[in-house]
Amino acid sequence: MSTHDLEDMGCGTSSAKSDRQSEKVLKAALVIQNWYRGYSARLKARHRYALTIFQSIEYADEQCQMQLSNFFSFMMENYTHIHEKDPVSRLFGSTSQNNEDKQDYIRLIEVPDSYKGPRLQFPLTFPDIDLLVDAFKQQQILHARYVLEVLFETKKVLKQKPNFTHVTTSPSKEITICGDLHGKLDDLFLIFYKNGLPSENNSYIFNGDFVDRGRNSIEVLMILFVSFLVYPNDLHLNRGNHEDFMMNLRYGFTKEILYKYKIHGKEILEILEDVYTWLPIGTIIDNEILVIHGGISESTDLDLLQRVERHKMKSVLMPPVPLDGDRHTTLKKHKINAMAMPREVKSSTSMSEQLTKHEWEQIIDILWSDPRGQKGCYPNTSRGGGCYFGPDVTSKVLNRHHLKMVIRSHECKPEGYEICHDGKVVTVFSASNYYEEGSNRGAYIKLFYDMDPRFFQYQVTRTTCLKPLYQRISAIETSAIRILRERIIARKTDLIHAFHLQDLSKSGKVSLGQWAFSMENTLGLHLPWRSLSSHLVTTDTDGNINYMSSFQDIHIQKPVKEAQSTLIETLYRYRSDLQIIFNVIDSDHSGLISMEEFRSMWKLFNRHYNIHIDDCQVDELAERMDLNKDGSIDFNEFLKAFDVVHKLDKKHKSKSSFA
Template identity: 70%
Template sequence: MNIQDLEDMGCGTSSATKDKKSGKALKAALVIQNWYRTYRDRLKTRQRYALTIFQSIEYADEQGQLQLSNFFSFMLENYTRVQEKEPGLVTRLFGSSIQDKDRQDYLGLIEVPDSYCGPRLQFPLTFTDIDLLIEGFKQQQILHAYYVLEVLFETKKVLQQMPNFTHTSTSPSKEITICGDLHGKLDDLFLIFYKNGLPSVNNPYVFNGDFVDRGKNSMEILMILFVSFLVYPNDLHLNRGNHEDFMMNMRYGFTKEILHKYKMRSVLMPPIPMDGDPAEKKNKLGTTIVAQGIRTTGSFSELLTKQEWEQVVDILWSDPRGKRGCYPNTNRGGGCYFGPDITAKILNKYQLKMLVRSHECKPEGYEICHDGKVITVFSASNYYEEGSNRGAYIRMSSGTTPQFFQYQITRATCFRPLYQRVNAIESSAIRMLKERMISRKTDLTRAFQLQDRNKSGKLSMGQWAFSMENVLGLNLPWRSLSSHLVTKDKDGNIDYMSGFQDVHIQKPVKEVQSTLIETVYRYRSDLQIIFNIIDSDHSGLISMEEFRSMWKLFKSHYSVHIDDSQFDELAERMDLNKDGSIDFNEFLKAFYVVHKFDKLNKSDNKLA
C-alpha cells in the first residue's frame, strides 16, 4: 500500500490536519524564539551601556590620577620655593627610603611568633612553597610580614639582574599561557591554576601586569606570583602594568590593603629611625613600627627625565583603536591611541607577528582587533560588578593559532535570571553616574540654565545631552540613559533639575556652601593621597597649618575658585576637639552621597 492508497481510503485528512497543526506550532516557536532573541538583545544592550558607564568613569578617574602626578611635578618644579616653606615636604614626597644593604636590619625588626599558623616559607624557595602559599590563602590566612619582606627583597634582587625585555620560546609540544589584569581577584587566579595547572618548567606563564588594586587580595596575588617567579625565573614572566605604581596604589586600594593587613604605612618602605631619633620597635605581627624620622637615599638627579617618564607612560597607558594614526588617549588622559597602521608598522619593524596586551576590561575577557594582530586579554572576571564581565587567558604555541579560555567566578547572585543580573549591574552603574553628576551639580546647573533661554526648567534632549557631555566629559549614550537619570514631559522635554532630586552630598556642616562641598567631594581621592603623604609622623592627624598650606597649593594648581575663608571655616568646624589638628581621613568620610531612593530597584521584578 502506498501513500496514494492511504489518501484514497480517507487517511489523507488526518495527515493534513497534523501538518496544519505542525505548521502552527512551528510558527509559534519562531515567534517565541524571535521574541526571546529580541528580549535578550535588549538586556545585552543594557548590560553594554552599564559597562560603558563603568569604563567611562574609570578612565575619568585615571585622568584625575595623571593630573595629580602633574601636581607633584608642579611641586617639584617649584622645589626651591616649597623647600623654604616646608623643608621636609619635598623629601617626603620624592625621596627613597629603602637600601639593599640594610635587608637584615629590616628583617630584624620582625620575628615570627610560635603562635603564627599561616604559611611558613623555606628559602631557597621550591615548588612546595608555591603549593603551601596557595593552600594557606585558600584558608584566608595572611602571610606573615617577615616572609613578605623576604619575598620582596629576593624578588627585587633577581629582577635587578634581568633585562627590561625578556625572551621566551615555545614549540608545538610546549605552550605558554598569557594572563591579563588580575586586580586583586584571587579567585580568578585560583581558577586559572585549577583549569590550566600551576606554573612549572613545562607550563610557563606570562602575566601582563595590573596584579594589584581594586580587588581585596592584591597582596596574596603578588606573593603567589613572586614566589612562583623565584622558583621558575625562566618560566614565569611578570610584565609591569600601570597599576604597579606607588601613586596608583594609594588611590585604588593596594596601599589601604597593606595598612589593613599589616598595619604599617607600607611593607615596601619599612620606616627606619634616623640616628638619635626616638623610635618604637615592636616585632609581632599586627603591631606598628613608628619612626619620627625617615632615612632617605637617592637624589633628584636619579629621577626619570621628562622624556623617559613620557615613554613609560606611553608604554603603560596606551590603547588600540580602529582609527588610523597615533593620537592622544583622551579617555585616560595619558598615553596614546594607536591605529592598525601603527601596529603594522611596529610589528614589521621588529619582525613580530602579534601583540598580546591587556589594560582594558572586555565583556568576554578578550578582544581581537587590528586585523587579528592585536589581542587584548583581561583575566579579572566581575571587574566592575558581579556578572559584569568574563575573564580569560590565552594558550599559545609555535605555529598554532591562539586558544582562548573564558570563565566567570560565580556567586549565589549569578544563578538569578539574566534580567535580574542585568538590573543589578545597571543599578550600580547608574548610582555611580548619579554620584558623578551630584559632584558637578553647580557646574551642570549653570550649563543647563545657559541653554534654558526661556527659564522654563526644561531642555530638549539634544540640549540636555550636550550639557551633560560638556560638563562631565564622559563619552556616554546620554539619550539612551536619560530615562534612568531625569524625567521627561509628554513632549519629550527634560526637567533637568530632576536628575538631582533623589541624591545629594551629605554636608558635615549645614552652613557650608554647596560649591565647596562638591569640590571637596570631587577631589576627595586626590586630597586623601596628598594629605596621607604629608602626614609625616603617620599619626593620621595633620596640623591645621599643613592643612591650609596644602589646600592653597592644590587650589592654585587645579584652578579651584573658592574663597580661602570658606575652607578655613570648614576646617575649624571639623577640628572637633580644638587641638589644632585634623584627622583628614575622618574629615573626608563626612562627605558622602545619600541616595534617597533607587528607581531601578522598583523594576527588578519587571521584564525588560
C-alpha cells in the same frame, strides 16, 4: 480503496487540519524566536551600556590621576616655602639605599609562636607555593617578616633580569599568558585550578596590574613573587601601569597594606616602591610576539627600551626634571604635561637618577596606550596618558622590529579577550567580574610552538549565577547607574548652570538633545546619554526633560549644616586627589593632618586647580571637623563626611573594598 473514498472517510480533512496546525505551530515558534532575539538584543544593549558607564568613569579617574603630575610639580615648587621638611621631595629621590639598610632590621622581626599562618622557608621551593595558596584559600594573612623577605629576594632576582625577557616555546613546551588580575585572588586560584601551578613544565607570563581595586592584592602579589623566586626562568612578570606606588594611593593597595599590616605596613610600602621599578617592561616570545601591558606608539623604539635603566621610572606622576631649566617646558600633547621643579629641589635630586624625557615617554606609551581601529597615533584622551594607536602603527612597529604580534592587557573586555588590527593585536584580561559580579569574563592565553594562540575563558561565580539572566543584567545596570549618579551629583552646580543656558524661557525643562548636550559637555564621559535618560531623569508628555530631576533621590551629606553646597560638591569631586596628596604629606601614615598643613595644602590645591572657593570657608569647615580641638584632623574621617546618600536605596550596602 480510492483516494476519493479516503476523503469521504475523513482522512483528507484530518490531513488539512494537521497542515494548518503545523503552520500555526511554526508561526508561533517564529514569533517566540523573534521575541527572544529582540529580548536578548535588549539585554545585550543594556549590558553594553552598563560596561560603557563603568569604563568611562574608570578612565576619567585615571585621567585625573595622570593630571596630578602637574600639581606635584607645583607642590614641589611651593611647599618648601611653608614646611621646613619637604615630604614631597622624597618622591623624586632614591629610596634604594634606605631599603638596603632595612634588611638587617627585618631579620630582627620575630614571628611569634601564636602566629598560625604559613611559615616560609628560604630559599623557597615548590612546597612554599602550595603552602601559600592553601593558606590564602583559608583567608590567612602572611606575616610581615615573610612579606618583607619575599620582597627583598624578589628585588635581588629582578635586578638580574633584562628590560625585555626573551622566552621560547617548543613542541613540548607551551606558555600561558595572563592579563590584569587587580587583586582578584579567586581568579588566580581558578587559573591555577584549570591550568596548573607554575613549574618548569608549566610556564607563565603575568602581564602587569597585579594589584589595586581588588581586596586581595597583597595575596596575589605574594603568590606571584614566591612562584617567581622558585621558578625565575619559567614565571615572568611584566610591569603594568598599576605597579606604581602613586597609583596605589588612589586605587586601594596602599590602604590594604596599612589595614592588614598595621605595624610594618610602612616598611612594606617602601620596599615595594623599589621592587616595582625593577619589574621588566615586557616579554618577547620566540622573537615573534611582543607581550607588554599597554601598547605602542609610532615612535616606540624597542632597541632604546632594551637599554633604558628601568629602575629610574619611579612613577608615571614623576616626570623627569627638564635639563634646560625651563619651568614652562611641557611634554607632547598626548603625554602628561609637567611643570619643571624648582632649582632648590633640583639640587637635591641627581640628574643621574632620572630617565631622559624621551625615555620616560617611551615607557609611558608601553604602560598606558590602547589600540583603536582608526589609523594613526593620537592622544589617549580617555586615560590622559599614552596614545591610541591604529592598525597602521601596529604594522609599522612590528615590521621595524621583525615581529608578528602584540599581546597586551590594560583594558577590560566583556569576553576576557579581544583580537584587533587584523589579528596582530590581542588583548587579554584575567580579572572576571571586574566592575561588578557578572560584568565580564576573564581569560588567559596558551601559546604553543608555531601555532595560533588559544583562548580559555572563565568567570568566578557566587550566588548570582543562580539568578536569571535579566536579574543579573539588572544588578549590573543598577550598579553602573548608581556610580553615574554620584558623578552627576558631584557636578550639580555646573550642570544646573549648563541647563539654565539652554532653558531660555526659565521653564525648568529642556529638550532631550539639550539635556544630553549639557551632560556630555559638563561631564565629558562620552556616554549614550539619550539612551540612558530613562534611568536618570523624568520627562513630560511632550518628551521634554525636567532637568532638576537629574539630581532627585541623591545628595552629598553635609558634615556641617552651614557649609555651602558648592564647597561640599568641590570637596567631594576632588576627594580622591586630596586623599593622595594628604597621604603623601602624612609620611608617618598616622592618618592625622595638622590644621596648619591642611590649610597650606588646600590653598595650594585651590590656587593650582583655580577653584573659586574662599579659603576661609574651608578653614571654618576644618575647624568644625577638629572634633577634639587638638589642632589636627583625621583626614580619612574628614573625607568620609562627604559620602553620597541615595535616598531610595537605603537598603543598599556597598561591598567591602580597599579601592
